[in-house]
Amino acid sequence: MRIGILGAGAIAFGMAAFLAKAGHQPVLWSPSGTRTRELAEGSPLTATGAVEFSGKVAVAGDCAAAVAGADAVVVALPANGHRRVFDAALPHLRSGQPVIISSHSSFGALYLAKRLAARNIRLPISVWGTTLLTGRQQPDGTSVAVNTVRQKIDIATLPKSAAAEGKALCTELFGDRFVAREGLLAIALSNLNPQNHLGIALLNLTRMEKGETWGQGEHVTPAVGRLIEALDLERLAIAESFGLSVRTVQEHFSLSFHVPMGTVSQMNQQMHREGRGGFGPTSADSRYIYEDVPFGLVPTSLLGRIAGRPAVLHEAGTALFSAAMAHDLVADNDLLPELALDKLSPTALTTLCEEWPAKA
Structure with missing residues (x-):
């Protein structure tokens, strides 16, 4: 599947490597435009440690290109950048297009859902209690050292009626590691x-x-x-x-x-x-x-x-x-x-x- 990743830090790089290694097509977008410069010029993305990967991945020049045609969109950057990315993605998200927030903070899914509802757009928003992995981006700008890939990740989906659909998608992309929780409120209390x-x-x-x-x-x-x-x-x-x-x-x-x-x-x-x-x-x-x-x-x-x-x-x-x-x-x-x-x-x-x- 084609997966738009909104973010370009250690978590985003690690997720892109994980997805590419599994045969999917990640598309990275850097809100600042700086962290993916070398990748956009053709340098391979390299992951070491708990995820081993080296290869070229797609880079989007803007948020619209990252979202367009994506089978799912993943928000993967620190929470103090979430509103900026939500606002950038809002004009381009289409009804039914799944969004995954890794990891969810400060009821960001409610903010996104409220803004989408104003445009009469409905889509499933899956929220995680933590990230898929931990790691550090390396100074070369093209690699990430992955410390660990988590065995279990708490998940919920807004609306709650789409919970099974959200968990199935995340399992298909990232493996059998997701534990369903009782809605968004449980996830809000699961990020430790x-x-x-x-x-x-x-x-x-x-x-x-x-x-x-x-x-x-x-x-x-x-x-x-x-x-x-x-x-x-x-x-x-x-x-x-x-x-x-x-x-x-x-x-x-x-x-x-x-x-x-x-x-x-x-x-x-x-x-x-x-x-x-x-x-x-x-x-x-x-x-x-x-x-x-x-x-x-x-x-x-x-x-x-x-x-x-x-x-x-x-x-x-x-x-x-x-x-x-x-x-x-x-x-x-x-x-x-x-x-x-x-x-x-x-x-x-x-x-x-x-x-x-x-x-x-």
Whole structure:
């Protein structure tokens, strides 16, 4: 199948390599136009590690070319770029054309669905609780080192009536690794990166600020692990209040990184010993702060308020990082203000996350 990939970072490159190796036809589009320059000039895309691939892949000159004729469109870039890409794709998406958001953040699927409904366009939007893989783009601009391909990925589809269709498509493209969850709201509470990165970045902030090279798994010490586990309990309490079952942080690390169940620190130390712990950010100007706080912690905190289960540690993390960066990170979220979810009851929010919106 021809798959338009909107994004050109490590995840997008890794997905393109994965799809091409499986015999599909990925088409990469870089919103900035810079990250695919060498590929557009004919250099091969190379993936090493958990995905081994080298070959030429198609590059689109604009969003319209990436979307046109695609059997599915994948949004694969940091959440702080989602609205820009949604807005670029909106004029070109056609009814029935599947969209996959990897990974879903801050109710972006609701924003996209609302804007599409205004154009009388209906299509299935499948959302993932995390990414297919982890990795780092290399300085040469044409290669990616893939650290791991996840064994399990939570998935839901908007509208909920298209859940089986969405899961079948994702399985055909990416393999039998998808676990169906109870709708978009469950996925909103299944992305563990923001809470995990809060613990890691907050308690290793000076390493980031000083530009040190440091092993991330190695520095998830017992204290860091306990903070992550406490953050996880807040998320699980919110999910429980909505009657939802979501994966625990321990299950996440075990299934994503193939280590035995234990404490968060124990599992990260095991990943480090096996050479799969990765490296932490080398700058405070990091997605761990500027993506995960506004588009991860802020939506979880909002859900906590709606559910009557305040996410005190999530709220504190947002306030602490905003103070440390001297920047209003809450204001960086450009999706939530368009949705006015804070005015909804838990029941109304649940319904909104399952049904396609009426034409605006």
